[in-house]
Amino acid sequence: MQEQIKIGSVTLNFKHYSGVDLYSDGAIENDLLEIVKNHTKDEYQKIIEERASWPILYHLSDQRANIVEWIPMSKDAKVLEVGSGCGAITGMLSSKAGQVVSCDLSRRRSEINATRNKDCDNVTIHVGNFRDIEPDLDKDFDFIFLIGVFEYGxxxxxxxxxxxxxxxxxxxxxxxxxxxxxxxxNRLGLKYFAGCTEDHLGTYFSGIEGYTADSVAKTFTRGGLINIFKRCRINDYHFYYPYPDYKLMTLLHSDSYLPKFGELQDNVRNFDRDRLVLFNEKHAYEDLVKDGLYPEFANSFEVIIGPGFDTIYSKYSNDRVDEFKIRTDIAIGRNGRKVIKKFPLTEAAREHVYSIRDAYAGLREKYHGGDLEINDCQIDENEGCAIFSFVNGVPLASVLDECIDKDDMEGFNALIAEYVKRIRHNEDYPVSDYDLIFSNIMVNGPIWTIIDYEWTYGKCIPVKEQVWRALYCYRLEDRKREKFDPKPIYKKLGLSEKEMKVLLEEEYAFQKYVTGNRKSMVEIWKDIGRKIIVPKELAMNPEAARAADCIQIYLDEGEGYSEDDSIFPEEQYDEKNTVTLTIDVPSSCKMLRVDPAFSPCLVTILDATWNGKSVEDGTADISVEPGNGEWLSDDSFVFNTDDPSIEFDLSSNRLSVKENNVLVLKLLTTLVPKNAADAVVASVKANDEGNKEKVSIIRKIGRKLKNKRKERREEDYDYEDLDDYIDEE
Structure with missing residues (x-):
C-alpha cells in the first residue's frame, strides 16, 4: 500500500493504517462515496430530500458544519481535527483555517472526505488509530476539534x-x-428523559442510568465533564449549548446568554430512530429555563477549552436559498456591552445583509415623530457584517402571552390596538417592514423598538395586512395562542375572507421565495418516517394501553405533523362501526391526517364536507390519499399496518379557505386481522401489476363493501368470514 496518495488536492496518509476499517456505518458508505464522486456539493440537498435517509442527511447536510462555522479563526490558523469521518466538518474548517490536519480510523470514510473536499489544498488526512498517529503530529495547533469524538475516548x-x-x-x-x-x-439531555434513545447505543435511558462497562461510547453530564477537566488541571473552559443538538444545530446559547421562556420549540426530531414521547419537551424546557436549569438538561454541549470568545449566542438561518443564508450573533463588544451581528453565510447573501442598513434608514424616516423606535444598524466592512445595538426589554409576543396565560383578553386586545396605532404612523410612506411581527418588537415600558427588520421593502404595505401577518405568525408559533379569536380584529380592520385568502397565498409564496424549493428539516423528518410513540401507547404493550379503534388527528400548519399537537377526538365509533368527525381547521393548515384506528382495517369514507360543501362531488377541491394503505374503490381503503393514516391535502388554490374552517368526515371502519389485511393489500398490488387472477378478489371485496353500505351498515364484517372468503378465492 502506498503510504501517501492524493485525491484532488487532499493528501491521504496511510502510514498508520492497519488495513482494516475499525469503524463503519456499513453499506451506506459505498452509497456516500458514489454520491460525492458523481455530484457537487450544491446537489447534496436535493439528494438528501430524494433519499429520505438519516445517514445521507447526517453525512451530507451543510447544517452539520454549523457547530464550527461560528467560531472566529484567523486565516492562517493551524487546525487538528480528530475523528473527521466523512468530512461534514472538514470542508468548513478548510475554508476558515490555513492548514487542517485530520485523523480518522476508516479508509473508506477518509476517501469520502477527500473526494467531497477534493478542492481543499490545505487538508491532510491521516488514516489509522489516533494513538498511533499522535506521536507524529505537530505541537503547535491553534485549534483541536473533537466533534462527536470525545465519547469514544x-x-x-x-x-x-x-x-x-x-x-x-x-x-x-x-x-x-x-x-x-x-x-x-449531554448524558442527561432532556430528549432522553422524554423518550429518545441514546444516540450511540440505540437503547432507552442507558445514558441516564450511567451506561454499562462494555458500552462502546460514554457521554457525560455538565458536571461530569467539569470533573474530567479538573483532574487534568484545566480551569479555563467555556460551555455552549447547541440546540436541538450539536449534529444539526440551529441555535447556540451560552452561560452568558441562556434561552428565553418559550424559545425552544424544535424538539420532536428523531431522524435516526423511532422514539417515545413521554411528555411535552417544550413545556418542560420552559420550566427548566424559568428555574435556571437549562445548562443541566441541554441536549448537547460544545465546550471551548482555552480562551473564550466574544460570541455568546448564535442563530442560523441557513435553511434558505443562498441569497438569504445568514447567521445572527450576540457578542460582547469592546465596551463590555452586548451587540448583535448579522453575517452572510454565502457571498450571494452579502448584498442582503448590507441592504439592512438601507432598511434602517427608510424605517427611521417613516416612523420619525411616531411611537416606534428603530434599532440602529451599521455595516462593518472589516468583519463583513451588519451590527445592531442590543435592546433590553421583553418581546411583544411574550407580553401578549402573559395576557393569554392570565385570561386577560381585555389587556390582550388593548396591546393589539396599541400595536396598530404605533405601526399606522406615516402609513403612506413608501417603506414597509413585511416581517413586523410581535416577536420582532421589544417592549421596555413605554418604548417599543423594532429590533429586526431584515425583510423591509420600498413600498407601502397596508396596515391591515401587516396586522394580519403578525397575528397569523403569532398563532402559528404556539397552539395555546389559538385561545384568542382574531375575527373581531379582522372585522374591525375591514379584512374580508377573500382578502385573507390572498394574504395566505402571499405568505406561502414569500416562504418559497426565501427557502426556494428546499424542504425544511421538519419535512425531511417526516419523509424519513421514524415513528413516535405517545404515552397512551405504552403501559405493558401498546395494544393494552390504547383501544384498537381509537382515532387520532394531525394538522400540518407548515411544520409537519407533531404528536405534541395531535388531537384525540371525543367522537367514537358507534355499534355499526361508523363515526362522524367534526374537525376545526385553521387557515394555516395545508395537510390534515386522520388515523382511523390503531390496527389493520378497512375504511370507507361515507361522507365528507368542507365548510358545508361536498368533497365527494368535487365542490370542495380536496385531495384524499391513503397515507400507508391501498385503494379498494373510489371511497374505500385497506390498511395492513397498526398505524393507518388518511391524508387530506388542503393546499389547492381552488379550495375556498376561511380563517376558521370545518371538515366533517363520516367513516365506516372495520378492524381486520393482519393476515387478512396483508392478503388484500397483496391482491391490490398484484392487480396494479396486471395480475388478472387477483382482480376478481378485489372486485368482490369492493362489491361486498358496497353491499354493506346499501344494507345501511346493519351488521359488521366478521373477521373469520373475511379470512375464509379470501382463502376460498
Missing amino acids: QGYIGTENPYEKFLLMLKRHLKKDGRIVIAIE
Whole structure:
C-alpha cells in the first residue's frame, strides 16, 4: 500500500493504517462515496430530500458544519481535527483555517472526505488509530476539534482513565493560548428523559442510568465533564449549548446568554430512530429555563477549552436559498456591552445583509415623530457584517402571552390596538417592514423598538395586512395562542375572507421565495418516517394501553405533523362501526391526517364536507390519499399496518379557505386481522401489476363493501368470514 496518495488536492496518509476499517456505518458508505464522486456539493440537498435517509442527511447536510462555522479563526490558523469521518466538518474548517490536519480510523470514510473536499489544498488526512498517529503530529495547533469524538475516548485510548489521558495527550499538541473544542451529547439531555434513545447505543435511558462497562461510547453530564477537566488541571473552559443538538444545530446559547421562556420549540426530531414521547419537551424546557436549569438538561454541549470568545449566542438561518443564508450573533463588544451581528453565510447573501442598513434608514424616516423606535444598524466592512445595538426589554409576543396565560383578553386586545396605532404612523410612506411581527418588537415600558427588520421593502404595505401577518405568525408559533379569536380584529380592520385568502397565498409564496424549493428539516423528518410513540401507547404493550379503534388527528400548519399537537377526538365509533368527525381547521393548515384506528382495517369514507360543501362531488377541491394503505374503490381503503393514516391535502388554490374552517368526515371502519389485511393489500398490488387472477378478489371485496353500505351498515364484517372468503378465492 502506498503510504501517501492524493485525491484532488487532499493528501491521504496511510502510514498508520492497519488495513482494516475499525469503524463503519456499513453499506451506506459505498452509497456516500458514489454520491460525492458523481455530484457537487450544491446537489447534496436535493439528494438528501430524494433519499429520505438519516445517514445521507447526517453525512451530507451543510447544517452539520454549523457547530464550527461560528467560531472566529484567523486565516492562517493551524487546525487538528480528530475523528473527521466523512468530512461534514472538514470542508468548513478548510475554508476558515490555513492548514487542517485530520485523523480518522476508516479508509473508506477518509476517501469520502477527500473526494467531497477534493478542492481543499490545505487538508491532510491521516488514516489509522489516533494513538498511533499522535506521536507524529505537530505541537503547535491553534485549534483541536473533537466533534462527536470525545465519547469514544475508551476506544481511542484503551487504558484506565481514558478521557483524562485523551485530553492530556491532546494538550501536548496545542500552542500557547490554543483551544480544544469538544462537541458531545449531554448524558442527561432532556430528549432522553422524554423518550429518545441514546444516540450511540440505540437503547432507552442507558445514558441516564450511567451506561454499562462494555458500552462502546460514554457521554457525560455538565458536571461530569467539569470533573474530567479538573483532574487534568484545566480551569479555563467555556460551555455552549447547541440546540436541538450539536449534529444539526440551529441555535447556540451560552452561560452568558441562556434561552428565553418559550424559545425552544424544535424538539420532536428523531431522524435516526423511532422514539417515545413521554411528555411535552417544550413545556418542560420552559420550566427548566424559568428555574435556571437549562445548562443541566441541554441536549448537547460544545465546550471551548482555552480562551473564550466574544460570541455568546448564535442563530442560523441557513435553511434558505443562498441569497438569504445568514447567521445572527450576540457578542460582547469592546465596551463590555452586548451587540448583535448579522453575517452572510454565502457571498450571494452579502448584498442582503448590507441592504439592512438601507432598511434602517427608510424605517427611521417613516416612523420619525411616531411611537416606534428603530434599532440602529451599521455595516462593518472589516468583519463583513451588519451590527445592531442590543435592546433590553421583553418581546411583544411574550407580553401578549402573559395576557393569554392570565385570561386577560381585555389587556390582550388593548396591546393589539396599541400595536396598530404605533405601526399606522406615516402609513403612506413608501417603506414597509413585511416581517413586523410581535416577536420582532421589544417592549421596555413605554418604548417599543423594532429590533429586526431584515425583510423591509420600498413600498407601502397596508396596515391591515401587516396586522394580519403578525397575528397569523403569532398563532402559528404556539397552539395555546389559538385561545384568542382574531375575527373581531379582522372585522374591525375591514379584512374580508377573500382578502385573507390572498394574504395566505402571499405568505406561502414569500416562504418559497426565501427557502426556494428546499424542504425544511421538519419535512425531511417526516419523509424519513421514524415513528413516535405517545404515552397512551405504552403501559405493558401498546395494544393494552390504547383501544384498537381509537382515532387520532394531525394538522400540518407548515411544520409537519407533531404528536405534541395531535388531537384525540371525543367522537367514537358507534355499534355499526361508523363515526362522524367534526374537525376545526385553521387557515394555516395545508395537510390534515386522520388515523382511523390503531390496527389493520378497512375504511370507507361515507361522507365528507368542507365548510358545508361536498368533497365527494368535487365542490370542495380536496385531495384524499391513503397515507400507508391501498385503494379498494373510489371511497374505500385497506390498511395492513397498526398505524393507518388518511391524508387530506388542503393546499389547492381552488379550495375556498376561511380563517376558521370545518371538515366533517363520516367513516365506516372495520378492524381486520393482519393476515387478512396483508392478503388484500397483496391482491391490490398484484392487480396494479396486471395480475388478472387477483382482480376478481378485489372486485368482490369492493362489491361486498358496497353491499354493506346499501344494507345501511346493519351488521359488521366478521373477521373469520373475511379470512375464509379470501382463502376460498
